[in-house]
Amino acid sequence: MSSDRIIWPSERTVVPIDRVDMRLQAGQHPFQIAEADAIARNWALETTANPALFNGDVLLQDEVRLENGVVHARARLSDFATLLWWLKQRQPVSGGIFVASAVPMSSDGALIVIRMARHTANAGKVYFAAGSLDRSDVMPGGQVDTLGSMARELLEETGLSVAEAVADPQLYATGFNRRHYAFRLFRFPMTAQEMCRRVETHMQTDPNPEIDAVYAIRDADPQASNYDGLTRIVLSFVFGNPRDIAG
16 A cells, blocks of 8 residues: 555646645655665666666655645655656556646747657657756755746757746646646747747757657647647647547
8 A cells, every 4th residue: 555645636637726845855765665676677678778768866756735726745866767667557556756847839829849859768759848856956955946847847858948938827737647747838939930940959959959859739639649648638728628638
C-alpha cells in the first residue's frame, strides 16, 4: 500500500488554481528505495539503447493535494533513472510527478508545441516545452519554484522568453494517473510562422538541442499517436473539444 497522499479532483479535468506550494523534504523517495534493483536493471537497458542518457537529479513527489485553489506538494530529491522506471508503471501505486509548463500562443491563435529529439528519453514525443523539476528549482528554505521552471524550460528548449509575452492571469492544473501538470498561457506578439522560425533558429544554433521539430496547432484534434496525454488535455481545453480529454 502507498504511504503517500494524492488528493485530486476528477482526472483529466482542467481546474483554475491560485498557486503551487511545493516543498522539498529530506530523505529518499520510498519508490526509489523499494524499487532499487528494478531501477538499476532498467537503467542498464535504457543506457545500452541510448548511451546519451544522463542520470541527473529530479524531484519526485510523494504528496500532491489540490485544496481550495492551491496545489500543495511534497517532493524528494531522486534521479532520472528512478523517474524512467516510475514512468513505465502502467498504474503506479506510489509517488507522482509534477510538471509546470508555459503554453505559448501566437498572435494568430495557434499553440506552439515541440517534438523531442532522438537522443532524449522521450524521443519523438510532442509536448509543450517542459521538463522535470530538479535541484536547480529548489530555493533557499526548500520551496520549489515551479513557475520559474516554466520560463526556464521554454527558453532552454525553444529560445522563446516569457518576458516577450503577455501572461494569462489565470494559472491552471490538471492530472491523471499520478501525473500532475500546471500551465499558464503566454500570448506572444508574433504569428505562428514567426514563432516557429524563431524556434527553428534556436534548434540550429543550440549545440545540444533537446528538440528536433516545432509545430503550430490550431485545433483540438491532433491524431498523431506521439502527442503526450497532458498535451492533448491542454489542446482540448483551449480549443474546446472535450471528447479528446478522455483520449
